[in-house]
Amino acid sequence: MQTTQEARMGDGVDARFNSTLREAFGSTPFILTKFDKFMNWVRGSSMFMLQFGIACCSIEMMHTYAIKHDLDRFGAGVPRASPRQADVIIVPGTIVSKFAPRMKRVYDQMPEPKFVVGMGSCTISGGPFQEGYNVIKGAEEVIPVDIHVPGCPPRPEALIYGIAKLQERIANGETSPVTVKPYELEQFGDLERDEIVDKLSEQIDEDQLVMRYNWADSP
């Protein structure tokens, strides 16, 4: 009886399949891919998160790491205490002007390639504290953000969704930042859409809403 190896290397098989690799590996399965693609897949599948909490969103972030949601299922588990051992930072909360340079310093200490998940309204625009004299109007004023997860706070499921989205983007080698759309997160909510909020949000001019703040000038 013909073995699998013989069937794969037999006369009827296209010569291209009888390559040096096939001769070397025989019937042993192997995968051909590009090195960059393989590294991106590894990066996305094994994330080293930084242990980093700022404000109320951190509570939901901790919940995401804990047993009920168990972020480790997605290869993004135990947070690292040192930025030098981490490649992903979740920014979970309000950033104030005195803290911003420290956050930048922590980010700078992370090795490349590194990724940032902005968690909650505060990291997108300053959130409910946007008018505060010392509040930075979004993490992107300080460091580049790859994924924005809206909400105040976002539910753990939404954060997991954002991280899964980041993993997908890393695996595909995509680099431009994205905001996870509220409608994508709706599937995690048990609340009806709020019509008043919808109407008000249509009237908002984002250019007017987002105030720029130069934290470097801060005392």
Ligand code: SF4
């Ligand atoms: S987005 Fe809301 S829950 Fe998150 S840090 Fe800001 S105020 Fe707190």
